[in-house]
Amino acid sequence: MSWYQPSEIGFAVRCKLADIGRGARLFVKLLTLMGASFKRFGLVRDQIHFLGNYSLAIITVSGLFVGFVLGLQGYYTLQRYGSSEALGLLVALSLVRELGPVITALLFAGRAGTSLTAEIGLMRAGEQLSAMEMMAVDPVQRILAPRFWAGVITMPLLAAVFSAVGIIGGWAVGVWMIGIDAGAFWSQMQGGVDVWNDVGNGVIKSVVFGFTVTFIALQQGFEAQPTPDGVARATTRTVVVSSLSVLGLDFILTAMMFTI
Amino acid sequence: MQRSKNDVWVGLFVVIGALAMVFLALQSANLLSLSFQSTYRVTAKFDNVGGLKPKSAVRSGGVVVGRVEGITFDDKTFQARVALALENRYAFPKDSSLKILTSGLLGEQYIGMEAGADAANLVAGDTISATQSAVVLENLISQFLYSKAADGPAPDKDKK
Numbered sequence: 001m002s003w004y005q006p007s008e009i010g011f012a013v014r015c016k017l018a019d020i021g022r023g024a025r026l027f028v029k030l031l032t033l034m035g036a037s038f039k040r041f042g043l044v045r046d047q048i049h050f051l052g053n054y055s056l057a058i059i060t061v062s063g064l065f066v067g068f069v070l071g072l073q074g075y076y077t078l079q080r081y082g083s084s085e086a087l088g089l090l091v092a093l094s095l096v097r098e099l100g101p102v103i104t105a106l107l108f109a110g111r112a113g114t115s116l117t118a119e120i121g122l123m124r125a126g127e128q129l130s131a132m133e134m135m136a137v138d139p140v141q142r143i144l145a146p147r148f149w150a151g152v153i154t155m156p157l158l159a160a161v162f163s164a165v166g167i168i169g170g171w172a173v174g175v176w177m178i179g180i181d182a183g184a185f186w187s188q189m190q191g192g193v194d195v196w197n198d199v200g201n202g203v204i205k206s207v208v209f210g211f212t213v214t215f216i217a218l219q220q221g222f223e224a225q226p227t228p229d230g231v232a233r234a235t236t237r238t239v240v241v242s243s244l245s246v247l248g249l250d251f252i253l254t255a256m257m258f259t260i
Numbered sequence: 261m262q263r264s265k266n267d268v269w270v271g272l273f274v275v276i277g278a279l280a281m282v283f284l285a286l287q288s289a290n291l292l293s294l295s296f297q298s299t300y301r302v303t304a305k306f307d308n309v310g311g312l313k314p315k316s317a318v319r320s321g322g323v324v325v326g327r328v329e330g331i332t333f334d335d336k337t338f339q340a341r342v343a344l345a346l347e348n349r350y351a352f353p354k355d356s357s358l359k360i361l362t363s364g365l366l367g368e369q370y371i372g373m374e375a376g377a378d379a380a381n382l383v384a385g386d387t388i389s390a391t392q393s394a395v396v397l398e399n400l401i402s403q404f405l406y407s408k409a410a411d412g413p414a415p416d417k418d419k420k
Contacts, residue, residue: 042264045264045266045270046266048270048273048274049266049269049270049273052270052273052274052277053270053272053273056273056276092288096284096288154273156277156281157273157276157277157278157280157281158277160277160278160280160281160284161276161277161280163280163284164279164280164281164283165280167283167284167287167288186287189288190287190288193288195285199281199284199288202284203281
């Protein structure tokens with residue numbers, strides 16, 4: 001009832017600023033811990049195994065089906081203009097530039113981000129993080145940093161797998177099902193896709209999304225209320241916040257990369 | 261560092277990801293076909309370059325022999341000045357002519373190069389002036405209409 005009182009507004013703003021400040025400090029700390037986590041690469045390796053290998057199935061299957069659908073839908077539009085040979089170009093460009101990084105990031109947030117948040121939130125709720133602090137072990141360095149860097153490494157690899165599998169899916173639909181000439185399919189693609197401008201920028205996007213999604217998941221788990229309810233809400237927020245940030249960032253990155 | 265049974269799977273995952281990137285670079289973007297041939301630069305002046313873009317191909321007899329490096333406007337002659345990078349292994353006579361062509365009906369535009377008969381070859385820094393502009397559809401249509409109008413009133417064969 002009293003949201004319009006100046007003191008309430010001031011308090012709310014102060015809380016938000018403190019949140020942002022804590023988040024930024026955590027982010028900078030994770031960045032500076034890069035060397036420390038790569039020195040104990042075993043921890044990062046186990047996290048890559050957990051985040052990457054177990055996500056591979058969902059990424060491959062979704063990539064394949066996205067490629068199928070792009071092939072069918074793209075053909076439907078292109079054949080109206082008598083240029084169905086450009087299907088390869090359409091599938092490859094839309095996958096490499098947009099759909100690969102973005103859908104991978106969304107799936108990654110749902111598949112891996114939530115498990116990170118729940119795991120760390122439960123550690124917080126079970127006071128494992130406090131126990132580590134008592135033993136003079138920095139939980140950020142021991143728990144968060146390996147997961148963070150594992151996520152950053154995993155994301156571009158998953159996005160590349162997604163795009164590659166998607167292109168194969170588009171090829172399967174275009175060449176086998178519809179009967180487009182395979183040579184035209186590949187040559188149009190190779191004529192129109194640029195290594196640095198398209199593939200390279202897609203990789204940059206997926207790296208940025210890797211930072212975003214992993215960091216949001218870790219931060220939500222780290223700051224979760226140490227109750228079952230708090231962990232549940234943190235997990236939900238991970239999906240919502242990281243999906244929205246990925247889509248928003250994607251717009252900004254696309255505007256920066258492809259319009260200048 | 262300690263070995264673990266995860267090593268195999270993580271290694272496999274990284275290899276699959278790397279292979280996917282290589283596949284994207286080679287198969288979809290065709291990195292290998294980027295020529296690292298050394299080139300020489302000649303310029304050409306066109307009245308109208310149409311939809312020509314930097315990196316468009318220069319073809320002679322259908323074979324890519326070079327790329328468009330840059331397109332600028334020359335405000336002395338009011339023409340477009342197109343810088344071409346031709347591959348060193350190909351030599352062309354000095355009086356070769358250039359044409360802006362379109363691949364397919366709606367495809368992208370490229371420069372077609374027709375060899376001349378001069379004994380001397382093009383060298384770096386030369387300017388090619390025998391050029392033919394891109395076909396502008398609007399000009400074609402207006403020419404067609406004017407020539408129709410110049411023919412006088414159409415014969416009234418469909419008069420009832």
